[in-house]
Amino acid sequence: MTRNLTLPVGPILFLDDLCDDEAQVSALFVTGPGEEPAPIETGARTFRPAELARYDRGTVWRTRFRLPTGRASEYCWNGERFEVALDLSGDLRLGYVSCNGEEVGDMERAQSERNAMWERLCSQHRKRPLALLLHGGDQLYADELTQGHPLSDGWPDRIPRDPGRADLVDLRHYLRERFFERYVALLAAPPFAWLGARVPSLMQWDDHDICDGWGSLRRSRTYNPVGQTLFTVAREGFLVFQQAARDVDLPPRFLDRDGVHLGWTVHGPGLRIVAPDLRSERTRRDIMGAAGWQAIEAEARRDFEGHTFLMSSVPLLGPRLSLLELLMVSIPRMQKYEDDLRDQWQSRAHRDEWRRMLRIVRDMARRDGHGITAISGEIHLAARAVMDLGQGLELHQLTASGIAHRPPPKGWARVLGALAWLGEDPLPEHPIRIPPLPGQKARYVAERNYLLLERTNSKWQARWDLERSGMTAPLNL
Template sequence: MARARIEPTIILGPVLYFRGEQAERWRLSVLFILDGETEPEDLRVDGVGLAVPPRHVGSWKTRHVWRFDFAVPRGAEESTVTYGFEEGTRWRVTVPGIGARVRIAYTSCNGVEDEATITDHPAPRNALWADLFDRHAQYPFHLLLQGGDQLYADAVWECPLIARWRARPAPARFEEPMEPAMAEEAMAFYFNHYLKTWGQPEVAAVLSQVPSVMMWDDHDIFDGYGSHPEPMNRAPVLRGVAEVARRTFTMFQIGAPADDLPECVWGGPRGTFSQGFRVGAFGILAPDMRSERTPRRVFSDTTWHDLPLWLSRFEGCRHLLLLSSVPLLYADTGGIERFLGRLPFRTGYEDDLRDQWRSHAHRSEWRRMLKMLVNFSRAYGCRVTVLSGEVHAGGRAVLRGGGTEIWQLISSGIVHPPPPRLYTAALERLAARPDQPMDGYSLEMPAFEESGRRIIRQRNWLALTVTDRGRVIARWRAEGEPAIYEQAI
């Protein structure tokens, strides 16, 4: 008698990842976290002749992370294929046709610093994930770009051993070592927090059907990572916690072990996670703006050297989508930062303001980045559009000058509640001010025709359509808003 096939116990997954376009194939990976030591059977994918074998990515206790890599053939029209184990559940993924429009969803801020506070929001935590999935059911997305804070890991400081360390007086605790038991505690927290956050039905449904490109920001590590004063940044315990966050980030958000990253991670040899892709008439560049961050720097000299080389790989593209976790083009909040810096107490906004490109600490790097993108756009005839989140509101901005035009689209957050009305009103006034960041260049945050306002003060996510000629049509889906905000580029 033939032995009955046992379907693996899936703890989390599938989670799809985009690996790039290769000739007439759409390269994907899919991740499963399974319980137990048994290696899973091969994966079956429509249109892929051979069964796809598993690759072991990592483990925690008895839970093992497995990845399957495959490439789906493409035709002239988009197609939907299914994948799964031979006698188990099957899932769907939609692949764009060759030279056809590509539909993209953009999200950020999938959480909140204290999850207990989300209960005060009038709508369910994952209402916008459900909205995204409903939209996907009507007009399937081919890609999901996740621009930062896919995980809110700030509760790592509540782990018992780490909390006891944090309660000890500074600066003495900044010299204390990271004990192995603390590292074990942090690993349990991050691994289980990914399982809990991504395992929620509305989130899991999207991750299983739309391939992601993810880039981290501070909350994927802990709030303000890299922007804290240097004695804190150098503390062995903070560095040890960040190293655990790094290990789980590569496992869950890239789908690979830290020492064997996929070729789309261009920054891998340098120890960062910057990623790049070419897809028909457009490209995607997601620089890692968190790994090398200090209170005075966004990028290291090495990354500044690499950036022009990475941009040159998009020669021939008509449009480049640049993921900047923090908005590159935004209202100047430097005055607020200076005001808070003079107060004799902390308000909690200091790290967030220091994270901004327009912080007084990063202003020279900000202008350097603007000049680099303007020169690239002019030299290669490639339009640049920046996608960002982090600020818990929606908006747009445009830089004009030197014969170029760079647009900024801001969407945040898909879960994080909007800022207070008073704060939003202050932002609205700042956004209305005329701005000249460099000689010969103007920066504007235009008001939306749909509302007459510059800031979308609702939770939101962004739907993008990229045409075969590289034109981008962007639509914000804002919670409770009957109008859909739109921008064509």
């Protein structure tokens, strides 16, 4: 089904990198065919857009420019002035969101309901501006996009045995145009468009940006021509619409210039954000491949003073999901949920990798005795966890999910809470606790939510905005 498009779209800001006292920024635009967005102006300088990608129904443009980070700044576009709060030198505020959609019927939802939490985040920005907006995965729900083409309509359950080359070319075109339509709809949503023009985004992908369970599905689904075509198109869409980039010109913050994995890191004054890629190299046995592990281990060896936020698209700390996984695999009608549990660090298939990552985080914190916090989405609940790292250090895990995805039944939150009561210690010398959020009784909160990360006088705090319960009290990190 061809959808009506709201064009033009933009500017939507993305942070390319931080360098000395400047931020390298990209502004993304989408116009109709044959149209070109106006240039961006900063003071006496003018920056013209460059074409990034072309589709049947529109063209994507990118304008790269620089803004100072030692003070508040602004830029002008098409006669309008946009204030940007990129002063990272002292007190600052970051936003964190995830799961911006749903698997089925997302675009048919009433926009006032779908984007209610985005409206609240805009209100928070008006009260005290956000410097950056972190997106922890599932910015796009692509699960329905394979429907309607003969090769992919039954994927991943029914796959053609030997599709012809011309049919695969047609499939690529079909999927590419559908990704374009869905991304345009998301970027054009009024609250996101307003916020995106004023707050640079940093995005990390997860499975729904490709399809539900990508990498945890069986190899026969993902390594066949249809699956690989889907991944290739989804990856291009992720780079274009979530990074304002292409393979040939990845922003400097990316850790692998060849793009084998799409992990990145940003260093600011007293602030480091590390976002490993948990999807590009994922298989049923591996969360990351050799390139991804080499990158995160190299980053862990770097000297740093301040606070590190580790973006793990699936929660790094959690309950004993391996017990639930074992139960589901043994019940035939529950086996369809196997990939959901296999996606997690706590899966039986990934236990060695989980321990490896936890040791890296521990050693990273001990190296300079600095604070480190893991932030995650994915589970459509709000939650937190704490791991004792020894030497008086702790790893906080903050989970905020989702900004648009409606919560699961409260019974699921109670199940996870019961599993948390059993405890989980993958590193026996470093126990994990799952306490409730400030002001909450249950360990897992079944409400839509987002997270605010605030630095005041060099001290960090976190607060969740819960759809029904409201803003939590601050949690010291």
